[in-house]
Amino acid sequence: MNDKLENKGPLVAAIDLGTNTCRLLIAQKTEATLVPVEIFTRIVRLGDELVTYKRISNVARGRAVDALSECAKRLEKYSVSALRCVATAACRDALNRDAFVQEIREKTGLPLEVISTQEEARLAMMSCADQLTQCTRYALIFDIGGGSTELAWVELIPGSVPQVIDSVSIPFGVVTVAEAIRGEPDEHEFQAKVRRAMAKETKAFADRCHVHPHLRKQAIQMIGTSGTLTTLAAIYKNLDHYDRAQVHGMVLNQKELQSLIYKVSRMTLHERLLHPCIGPQRADLIMGGVVIFQGIYDIFGINEVKVVDRGLREGIIFDLFLKTQGGVAA
Numbered sequence: 001m002n003d004k005l006e007n008k009g010p011l012v013a014a015i016d017l018g019t020n021t022c023r024l025l026i027a028q029k030t031e032a033t034l035v036p037v038e039i040f041t042r043i044v045r046l047g048d049e050l051v052t053y054k055r056i057s058n059v060a061r062g063r064a065v066d067a068l069s070e071c072a073k074r075l076e077k078y079s080v081s082a083l084r085c086v087a088t089a090a091c092r093d094a095l096n097r098d099a100f101v102q103e104i105r106e107k108t109g110l111p112l113e114v115i116s117t118q119e120e121a122r123l124a125m126m127s128c129a130d131q132l133t134q135c136t137r138y139a140l141i142f143d144i145g146g147g148s149t150e151l152a153w154v155e156l157i158p159g160s161v162p163q164v165i166d167s168v169s170i171p172f173g174v175v176t177v178a179e180a181i182r183g184e185p186d187e188h189e190f191q192a193k194v195r196r197a198m199a200k201e202t203k204a205f206a207d208r209c210h211v212h213p214h215l216r217k218q219a220i221q222m223i224g225t226s227g228t229l230t231t232l233a234a235i236y237k238n239l240d241h242y243d244r245a246q247v248h249g250m251v252l253n254q255k256e257l258q259s260l261i262y263k264v265s266r267m268t269l270h271e272r273l274l275h276p277c278i279g280p281q282r283a284d285l286i287m288g289g290v291v292i293f294q295g296i297y298d299i300f301g302i303n304e305v306k307v308v309d310r311g312l313r314e315g316i317i318f319d320l321f322l323k324t325q326g327g328v329a330a
Contacts, residue, residue: 009028009029009030010028010029010080010081010082010324011026011027011028011037011078011079011080011081012026012027012029012080012081012082012083012317012320012321012324013025013026013027013038013075013078013080013082013083013084013317014027014083014084014085014086014312014313014314014316014317014320015068015071015083015084015085015086015110015313016086016088016311016312016313016316017044017046017064017067017068017085017086017087017088017091017112018046018087018088018089018090018145018146018147018312019046019047019050019088019089019090019145019146019147019148019173019175019176020043020044020045020046020047020145020146020173020174020175020285021041021042021043021044021146022040022041022042022043022044022064022067022068022071023040023041023311023312023313024038024039024040024041024071024074024075024313025038025039025313025314025316025317026038026039026074026075026078026080027317029321034317034318034321037078038074038077038078040070040071040074042063042066042067042070043281044060044063044064044067045060045063045175046060046063046064046090046091046146046147047060047089047090047146047147047173047175047176047179048060048175048179049179050090050093050094050147050175050176050179051176051179051180052179054093054094054095055094055095055096056090056091056094056096056097056100061100061103064100064104065103065104065107065108068085068104068107068108068110068112069107069108071085071108071110072108072109072110081324082320082324083111084113084316084319084320085110085111085112085113086112086113086114086115086120086123086312086316087101087112087113087114087115088114088115088120088145088147088148088312089120089145089146089147089148089169089171089173090146090147090175091112091114092114092116092117092147093147093171097114101114117148117150117167117168117169118164118167120143120150120169120312121141121143121150121151121152121164121167121168121169122152122164122167122315123312123315123316123319124141124143124150124152124225124311124312124315125141125152125154125162125164125315126161126314126315126316126318126319126322127225127308127310127311127312127314127315127318128141128223128225128308128310129161129162129318131223131249131306131308132154132156132162132221132223133156133221134156134158135221136156136214136219136220136221137155137156137214137219138153138154138155138156138211138214138219138220138221139153139154139156139162139220139221139222139223140152140153140154140211140220140221140222140223140300140302141154141223141224141225142222142223142224142225142226142293142296143224143225143226143311143312144173144174144224144226144227144228144229144289144292144293145173145174145226146173146174146175146176147171147173147175147176148169148170148171148172148173148176149169149170149172149173149198149226149292149296150167150168150169150170151167151168151170151202151205151296152164152166152167153165153166153167153205153209153211156221161322165209166205166208166209168201168205170198170201170202172194172197172198172288172292172295173288173292174227174228174285174286174288174289174292175285175288176288177194177288177289177291177292178284178285178288181288191287191288191291192291194288194291194292194295195291195292195294195295195298196295197295198291198292198294198295198296199295199296199298199299201295202295202296202298202299202300203299206299206300211300215300215301215302218302218303220300220302221302221306222300222302222304222305222306223305223306223308224293224305224306224307224308225308225309225310225311226289226293227282227289228286228289228290228292228293229252229293229305229307230242230244230247230248230307230309231277231278231282231286231289232252232257232260232261232264232290232307233247233250233252233307234246234247234277235260235263235264235275235277235278236250236252236256236260237250239276239277240276241276241277242276242277244309247307247309248307248308248309248310249306249307249308250306250307251304251305251306251307252304252305252307253303253304254301254303254304257297257305261290261293261294264278264286264287264290265287265290269283269284272284272286
């Protein structure tokens with residue numbers, strides 16, 4: 001390993017095998033911050049047959065093995081003090097989950113762990129904990145994934161890590177919605193149906209958490225960690241290519257969000273394919289994410305949403321350092 005890296009502090013690594021994407025992050029802790037050392041992302045579309053057959057297809061399994069083998073190869077270049085490799089909704093829901101996890105372990109040597117919905121929500125919160133302020137007592141964090149959407153109701157406690165009071169995993173994700181819509185005769189009606197169903201699930205969660213008194217006071221922070229929100233933010237900035245530095249931490253208000261959603265919904269598939277901030281990887285997924293977000297927003301309606309370009313892998317990294325080093329600044 002590079003001597004400069006050895007002198008700066010320990011390395012930890014995280015792998016997030018999601019319904020759509022496989023992500024690796026190796027990071028190092030310095031006195032002030034975390035420094036990414038190795039980043040790898042590959043589309044695997046693990047959930048391409050999940051809606052229809054409730055299984056991870058053989059083709060998707062092959063894509064996942066290839067991506068995770070590349071992750072394992074990259075990990076060999078470093079001496080990491082801790083590694084966590086997690087899988088989420090696609091693996092939780094697949095009938096052939098156990099066989100798939102065993103295949104991954106045998107072919108890549110990686111200790112793949114299928115995490116619960118509660119743990120997924122907690123890690124999503126960890127990924128953006130530093131973006132929460134003490135201006136309110138509570139926050140809502142949502143992560144629109146490939147196979148599900150996680151909502152976390154979070155209490156902000158001065159001087160300590162924010163605490164997840166309650167969370168829910170709703171079985172709508174950008175990949176599963178995109179797969180389901182292909183068999184529907186009326187795309188717009190199906191999208192409206194998803195939006196209503198998402199709103200219903202969100203309202204039930206809000207009722208359970210007694211959110212409404214805080215909503216009436218607009219005394220809640222709203223954080224979105226999903227690719228849907230980062231894509232909308234990049235479109236708002238009119239970027240000629242996606243730039244995390246210009247998107248991460250942005251705040252979009254209600255009027256801006258409504259304008260962005262209208263703009264994206266008016267695009268044809270061809271226009272989405274050619275758009276520099278959507279492109280081939282998200283062209284068929286973005287509208288599913290938009291209607292899921294609309295369902296959430298129909299219930300919470302908070303004026304501002306902060307966009308955070310982080311996900312489970314960052315949450316794992318922060319969590320590992322917190323547990324092994326006694327905390328870390330993000």
